[in-house]
Amino acid sequence: MFLQIQFESEIPIYQQIKNQIIRGIALGELELGEDLPSVRQLAADIGINFHTVNKVYNQLKQEGWVVIHRKSGVMVNPDLKPEKTPEYMESLEELLKITTAEAYLRGLEKKEFIALIEKNYESYKSQEGE
Amino acid sequence: MFLFTFLLNLFTVYIPLLLIGFFMPNFTKKTLLFGIVIPEEVSKNEEVIKLEKIYKRNYGLSAVLVSVVINIISIKTQNVHLLSWGIMILILIMTANYVYVHNKAKLLKKEKGWTIDKKQVVVVNTSHHHKQSYLSPHWFWIPISIMLFTFVFTMIQYPHLPEEIPIRFDYSGEAIGYSTKSFFSGFGLPLTQLGITILFYFIYRMIKGVKPSIQASRPKVSLQQNQIAKYYWAIYLLGTLVVLQLHFSYIQLNVLQVINPAAPVNLLIHAFAIAIPMLGAILVAVKTGQSGSRIKVELSEEADTNVIDREDDRFWKWGMFYYNPEDPSLMIEKRFGIGWTINCGRPIGMAITIIILVVLVGGLVLPRVLGGN
Known part of the structure; x- marks a missing residue:
């Protein structure tokens, strides 16, 4: 897949990745299980510091999205089973409070907002059938 | 003998340099105007075409004039050194012409505001295992076996060599320099062959590892073009290495006095050994263009006109030298022209650049100083 990094964006680069x-x-x-580029490779390809990429991978690992092996490198967690933990629900609600308030x-309108969410959900679902 | 050196310089250096410099704008990416990032769609604008015309007019006039003058003076004075100094002068003229239009392009972009409403992005590919196949390293067994053959043959012949062996030849194949028989005079050429094999393998690995320059508005097509271009350059590298190995082995056979070819045959072999790599480079460059932009691929992709490549003009000093300490990559694709260059922002990159400059300048100046002529 292609990553699209905006250097001039308000969102920090590590967050974008x-x-x-x-x-x-x-x-x-x-x-699931797909290899991701090594810290060195990704940093060199984007043209940023190693530490930034390291930070991304460490966060993704802590949250369970990727696994890091010393030998085989970084890959998308093959046994990915993220759950709706109470902590997650709490942070989602926090996020929505701000997002909906601004919207x-x-x-x-409420309809427009829901339509946006539905559009995104559809794009995730359409992958399941394949 | 002057005639041969003169013709060799004329056909393998002066004429190719003139043509390469003149047609360079045709081989660069549409997203770079003399080293300045622009949106693809403005590449057909009147101002852009006018700038290319200005460059071609200036370059054509100044470079042809200087080349003609240098070549005429060198014929009149039968001076070979002047021809090699002339190459430096020609390169300086190319550089000056480029820097002039580079600065004009920078001003033009600012004036027109082409990039103001565009989202600047850097696109990278995460799927490295889907990579287009790169040339297999096993091909290197061909040049290696030519080298080994020369080594073994030299080992067999070495005991039978006379005390004085020829080590330098003129173009007609006559020995002009002799040396006492020693390990280095006997094995000098095979050792050089080993050196260039290692060097070429290193470059082969480097081309593989250098980051692809993915065009933000057409990521899929540009990625594929990039990979095919790398593949072509790897083939070129291997082919050149084979020619060099054969050439060195041929000279070594002369040193060992196994063969003693007639002057015309010898001349022809030298001419081919220089012309093939030269013409090969031009052929591949015409075929690929900058970052493979001239390669036709079967993929079709609608250009996304909202995005533009990141404006990294400020990291390119005079549009030629890349200086970006934030970027960990050592090698990067050239801004103007075809090939790769060094990131001077990295300590190793800076060191390599300085060494190259010292060697280049030293190579030209030292013989004058030491030789006194």
């Missing part, structure tokens, strides 16, 4: 990898897994662009104030 992390978001795109998780979305890549959901979209099926990254398969509401900007005049976005």
